[in-house]
Amino acid sequence: MKAFATLLERLVLTPSRNRKMEIIRDYCASRPDPYRGYAIGAITGDLKLKSVQPSLLRELMTQRIDAELFRLSYDYVGDLAETVSLLWGPAETAEAPPPLSQVVEMLSSASKSDTPAILSGLLDAMDVSSRYALIKLATGGLRIGVSARLAKQALAEFGNVKIEEIEELWHGLEPPYSSLFAWLDGSGAKPVAAGRAPFRPVMLSNAIEERELEDITPADFLAEWKWDGIRIQLVSDRGKRRIYSRTGEDISPAFPDLVEAMAFEGTFDGELLVRSPLGEPLAIRTFSDLQQRLNRKIVPKGMLSSHPAFARLYDCLLDGENDLREQNLEQRRNALAMIVDRLPPERFDLSPEVSFTSVDDLRDKRANPPHPVIEGLMLKRRQSTYRSGRPRGLWYKWKRDPMVIDAVLMYAQRGHGKRSGYYSDFTFGAWRDGETGMELVPVGKAYFGFTDAELKQLDKYVRKNTTERFGPVRSVAAGMDGGLVLEIAFEGINRSNRHKSGVAMRFPRISQIRWDKPAAEADRLEALEALIGD
Numbered sequence: 001m002k003a004f005a006t007l008l009e010r011l012v013l014t015p016s017r018n019r020k021m022e023i024i025r026d027y028c029a030s031r032p033d034p035y036r037g038y039a040i041g042a043i044t045g046d047l048k049l050k051s052v053q054p055s056l057l058r059e060l061m062t063q064r065i066d067a068e069l070f071r072l073s074y075d076y077v078g079d080l081a082e083t084v085s086l087l088w089g090p091a092e093t094a095e096a097p098p099p100l101s102q103v104v105e106m107l108s109s110a111s112k113s114d115t116p117a118i119l120s121g122l123l124d125a126m127d128v129s130s131r132y133a134l135i136k137l138a139t140g141g142l143r144i145g146v147s148a149r150l151a152k153q154a155l156a157e158f159g160n161v162k163i164e165e166i167e168e169l170w171h172g173l174e175p176p177y178s179s180l181f182a183w184l185d186g187s188g189a190k191p192v193a194a195g196r197a198p199f200r201p202v203m204l205s206n207a208i209e210e211r212e213l214e215d216i217t218p219a220d221f222l223a224e225w226k227w228d229g230i231r232i233q234l235v236s237d238r239g240k241r242r243i244y245s246r247t248g249e250d251i252s253p254a255f256p257d258l259v260e261a262m263a264f265e266g267t268f269d270g271e272l273l274v275r276s277p278l279g280e281p282l283a284i285r286t287f288s289d290l291q292q293r294l295n296r297k298i299v300p301k302g303m304l305s306s307h308p309a310f311a312r313l314y315d316c317l318l319d320g321e322n323d324l325r326e327q328n329l330e331q332r333r334n335a336l337a338m339i340v341d342r343l344p345p346e347r348f349d350l351s352p353e354v355s356f357t358s359v360d361d362l363r364d365k366r367a368n369p370p371h372p373v374i375e376g377l378m379l380k381r382r383q384s385t386y387r388s389g390r391p392r393g394l395w396y397k398w399k400r401d402p403m404v405i406d407a408v409l410m411y412a413q414r415g416h417g418k419r420s421g422y423y424s425d426f427t428f429g430a431w432r433d434g435e436t437g438m439e440l441v442p443v444g445k446a447y448f449g450f451t452d453a454e455l456k457q458l459d460k461y462v463r464k465n466t467t468e469r470f471g472p473v474r475s476v477a478a479g480m481d482g483g484l485v486l487e488i489a490f491e492g493i494n495r496s497n498r499h500k501s502g503v504a505m506r507f508p509r510i511s512q513i514r515w516d517k518p519a520a521e522a523d524r525l526e527a528l529e530a531l532i533g534d
Helices: 002-013 017-030 035-044 054-062 067-077 080-087 100-109 115-124 128-139 148-159 163-170 178-185 210-215 256-260 287-291 301-306 329-340 359-367 452-464 525-529
Strands: 221-227 230-237 240-245 266-274 309-319 348-350 374-381 395-399 404-414 423-434 437-446 466-470 473-476 485-489 492-495 503-506 509-514
Touching: 002 017, 002 035, 002 128, 017 035, 017 148, 017 437, 035 100, 035 148, 035 178, 054 067, 054 080, 054 115, 054 128, 067 080, 080 128, 100 115, 100 128, 115 128, 148 163, 148 178, 221 329, 221 395, 230 309, 240 256, 256 309, 266 287, 266 329, 287 509, 309 329, 329 348, 359 374, 404 437, 404 452, 423 452, 423 485, 423 525, 437 485, 437 503, 437 525, 452 466, 452 473, 452 509, 503 525
Parallel strands: 309 348
Antiparallel strands: 221 374, 230 240, 230 266, 266 309, 374 395, 404 423, 404 473, 404 485, 423 437, 466 473, 485 509, 492 503
16 A cells, blocks of 8 residues: 555656656556556546545544544645545554555445444554545545546556557456556457447647648648537447547546437547537537536436537547548548438537638638637548547647637635635646646736636635645646646737746636646647737
8 A cells, every 4th residue: 555655646746747657657567466457547547446425534533633623624734635644643553554455355345334444444554645545545536647548658658559559448448457467568468359339549630830721722621610519439339338538538427318319330529519408499509508517427307408418520430340540531521421310410410511712711711600609610631541649730720719728727826805715816827848848837817707606616626636835825736647727818918028938918817617628738838929919
């Protein structure tokens, strides 16, 4: 357990993406099965234990110290696991705590009535660092700045294989991944992709540059509207249906109405949207409406009726068992068009092609889209095959509004007046090249643009992801593989020698909280500098 605690501690305190991968690789190389497999499962969120509720931890603490003292301590610290691990008291035994595999087995098999005594016994036997790791493991609350994809990338480098191979196997594997590690170690064969409806790595676009626009012609490129929704992959395979985010997270539980309508065999690429209630004419609603459906384990019936899910499809990876990824885009869209004709139109449609005669024609369409939920254009080379990652020159995104950027939350400060109990003033940053790789540099601060409900969500996020404290200011975990992306709208931008970034934004405000977007995909400082009219 101490080795697992040390792993978490090192990952939390390490900002560098490459260094995090090195730490995971070293752990996998130094720890035997099943310890390394359980650790990876905990990091990726695939280790499913009988979750310990925070209320149980609070109850156990109030049996040891005054309830008001615990409340004040928790409010100051802001993290339940850290508060409990510090206040629990000294370890009651000099013996080493049980190993990670034994802890997993104990928590997995514990009955509800036995859990308090088992948890108390484990906490008694551990030091502060191991307690913190135990509580994070037991509550399923690991937030250490490591995404599931980063962990898979580390495994790929550990075994010297392609990450795409691991991603296509992943949903058929379970912790502690013995067969996977045997393959990566070179002591066993590659596992058979036994899982149904696996995730397949997606193809991503690049922001188009002005010099690249001259290559865009109707003969070579297909144009589509860029809708303000969530990029998804829909997979239906021998009765198993799943909806994945672009990073491979299974978000099916939040959209059971769309899963039920997936009466096809294959793998499609598309955009998840929320539409008008069924029975009414189709009308696409805002991203804020979609946000109400995100991250839910159970969706109320009323919300299923008022906010029905809808998928706008634009690519076909597999038609049944027929893999189309090596065919060109036009061939894939033709196959998809025939499939969409058989699907319920209230749940699916084919993203229409936007006809154009020239780049100037595209500029006009981009500036005057037919729907407010459109945020720009997608430009795709007609002969492009479907390739994972972000290959250059094939797919481009051309956003409509140049005065909107995606930034990463870096610092939060308590507000004033009625907001004095919340972290409501937020400093955000953009990426730039640093001495040791990509780094965030602050580019602005915003304290409005969100609702009271969103303020509570942001405050909760800050408290759970604090890395350092500077009086009333908290530093929030932010890195290439972890962090909260905020869509920032602003009225103008100028150069500024007073700011570390060299730019100053005018009237910045938070226009959206992008819970769905990976921090690594936030904008670079160059994107802001390009908006300055010299």
